[in-house]
């Protein structure tokens with residue numbers, strides 16, 4: 687495992703978290719670099735900060751919404767995909 691990006695320390699351990707987070711930043715991809723992504727255009731790539739691990743952010747896909755509905759600090763929940771290639775995507779928290 688690597689080292690702490692803030693102090694350089696290497697006493698790092700894995701810790702379980704709830705998984706919910708907020709949207710830190712995002713972009714909408716309209717031109718796919720990889721050919722197998724062309725069928726899902728446009729798609730949203732977001733930077734998600736975990737609620738119970740402040741400062742820890744994950745680059746991931748934001749799904750089940752449109753880019754026009756996103757806002758800074760939007761609450762998100764993870765969608766875990768299990769399989770040969772496990773995935774973690776995020777979608778907005780259900781409201782109303």
Ligand SMILES: [Zn+2]
Pocket residue numbers: 690691692693694695
């Ligand atoms: Zn540190």
